[in-house]
Amino acid sequence: MSVTEDAPRYLGAEGKEKLNNRLKRIEGQVRGLRRMVDEEAYCIDVLTQIGSAVSAMEKVGVFLLKDHVEHCIRGSIEHGGEDADEKIEELTATVERFLRV
Amino acid sequence: MSVTEDAPRYLGAEGKEKLNNRLKRIEGQVRGLRRMVDEEAYCIDVLTQIGSAVSAMEKVGVFLLKDHVEHCIRGSIEHGGEDADEKIEELTATVERFLRV
């Protein structure tokens, strides 16, 4: 069963804009990487830029994770918690996939 | 002192195209993430997509790392290795920064 449909809505206008700005910046970083490769920038400089884009992406992940716990998980527990077990299971499976352990 | 200027040239036409294609795909993934957030996709699905983009990015990093060892490091050792120590130091510093240890 998917838990998507009835998931409490998230982020809010401010959060969405913040996230959108961060993702736009990451998109720019990736475009910059293509240019660097095209112009044959020094590998180490490209690798440094990749590391920075990966960090920025993982920060976005943590931002979303926090919002998810604050809204979806918290909401689910507050409203009786019938699907709270399932949501917590889903959360840790996601963190596991994220850490690739 | 920068070791950039005289670094042996890298990748070749085929490698550059492969890398460019991979980065284009990642750029698309990040753009897709913006759309997902805009359409309020379920956080867990967004997180899964972020994890996938991070993996793809790190794969590009390893691809570049390999090319760097095969060309820059190897070339530097073969041609007398005057700057080989420096290049190896630089390589491990980059891996360290990449692993953020």
Next chain:
Amino acid sequence: MSVTEDAPRYLGAEGKEKLNNRLKRIEGQVRGLRRMVDEEAYCIDVLTQIGSAVSAMEKVGVFLLKDHVEHCIRGSIEHGGEDADEKIEELTATVERFLRV
């Protein structure tokens, strides 16, 4: 202010034993690593073993994280949630530190 004192108790006898067994195995892996270095095992084999110990350790981390959300976070939300905000903040800060972003 520390949130330690009144934290709901965790794990249970079964969880504690499971965790203890996993940590004992990791301790053995690290001891094995010392032996490998002592016997001058091939670096790549040592690196593989390190990667395996790191994975095992991160799995223990996710196990604890799950238990923490299931008990501490959930309990805090169920019991009125006065310190829930603080606990969620603390949780994401920990995940951030864990991912080192």
Next chain:
Amino acid sequence: MSVTEDAPRYLGAEGKEKLNNRLKRIEGQVRGLRRMVDEEAYCIDVLTQIGSAVSAMEKVGVFLLKDHVEHCIRGSIEHGGEDADEKIEELTATVERFLRV
């Protein structure tokens, strides 16, 4: 074919002692983790300690990686490089496994 047998010897007495000391400290950290769990330390404190042991382990990994490039890879390239391709392939496969990408 294994590349182990004829691998140039590594680390040296000083490097081996340094590595042994670091691994002993990590072994102590893991033992400390078992004690923390036994005494029901706060999950977040245990997680922080796990993160620190993981970092220490990855630092050992980078230390070994550097030694491997400096000795095995470099030696292999300097001595004609017949197995250099194989060794570089092996190195990047190891980094890939380490990053789990």
